[in-house]
Amino acid sequence: MDKATDESTMRARALYEARATGVPIAPFTDTHPALAAEDGYAVQRELVALLLTDGDRIVGYKAGLTSIPMQEMFDTCTPDYGPVLASTVHASGARLPVSAFIAPKVEAEIVFRLGRPLRGPGVTVEEARAAVREVMAGLEIVDSRIQDWRIRLADTIADLASNGAVVLAEPQPAGPDPDHRLTGMVFTRNGELVATGAGAAALGDPVAVVAWLANTLGAQGVTLEAGHLIMTGALHAAVPMRSGDTFVAEFDRLGTVTLHVDDSDDAGQPPHPEGR
Template sequence: MIETHPDATITDAYRIQQEQVRRWVSDGDVVKGHKVGLASKAMQQQMGVDQPDYGHLLAGMFHLEHQPISAASLLQPRVEPEIAFVLGRRLSGPGVTVADALRAVDFVVPALEIVASRITDWRISIVDTIADNASSGGVVLGSKPTLLSDVDLRLTGCSLQLGGELVATGAGAAVLGSPVNALVWLANTIGPLGIDLEPGHVVLPGSMTRAYPVSAGDTAVADMGELGTVTAVFTA
């Protein structure tokens, strides 16, 4: 979009995103959470941006672990390993603190976010990805819930395998120092827009590694140690 509309701003991009979400909801989809994108230095460097963004997660984006996901239904898909928050209480910014965020989290699970882009060859700016709902394509959640009191998310390590080969390692501290910081950033960023994080919502705080392309026939596995593993299977 930035190539055809060079004067477009981040504010313009979020308005476009919100209009897309409004249309999806009016067509019968349901908002089930939000994602923070570009939260780690690795992702910012990969995409050539210098700040996080956010997008919406719709019910139709959620896929079951180990069940086939059609690669053909996704545009230039890539996977990112993340620690997903499942909320037990509402978070309404601005003014949300780390203490507020910790109280609001019910549990965490390992997750693989699938990012996808309608921009050719991922030649995106921050404006492009925001307008494209932060490049949200899908999400696979692991099935092992963990209480925050039982884990230090900053020290949680992750290994990402594609086709049985190790392609990346990372840790929770790569995500704004802690994934909890990304949750606070999100609540305080969308609160002034009249958007709350609701009980039961899933929040993806950002990737612990770079994003890696996937295609039909690929199996992606993220191993997060004591948090467990999560697997996404891509088919034609």
């Protein structure tokens, strides 16, 4: 094992332990500020291997940093990505305990399910659109195993692109020639409006996110499989999640997705079919 691989393995183990204990770790970039995106992905691969060994499985992929303001914040010109794990997927109406996370925030986004495989490079937006079978209103709980969200690009990539959990509404058929750029969304916390958004916030077109993922993963020999979930990125700034909160995102044409947050003894986590 070479030095770089050994360091990636140690960093992945640190994140794995942070996920298990709920105790965050210092940013890797504090001591190694030159760490780049490719270093983060090397750690991510090692971490995913550990989680799959535990019995989890990949049911899709998420893209992050799909808006220009977020890319500017991380001094990058491209999104990042991470796997969606079966253990993290829940159905709308789930009651999730805040204590299951470290520093959770909630984002609303458009989620697709593929009806056919996609393998880049060379996948076009139109090919990606034709591969989408269903579309869903979704909430992502983003969480950081890095202390105080003090993340740079390599840190968040290593940490599964800061993915914590996913809550999905009932799927809707993709329909003929849909323009998801125009899909509007209203986001409330405890009945109060906290954000609005539209599909175009995600890379100009959320279907373009599907094509980007297919091409980026394809260059590494990974295929987006039929049935995979594709999370296309937040349509607004993330909102902190607290015990007692109820989050509701209402999407034009896609319906409503709801998340209840508490730490009561009867807090349940209804699994989405993808998470079973």
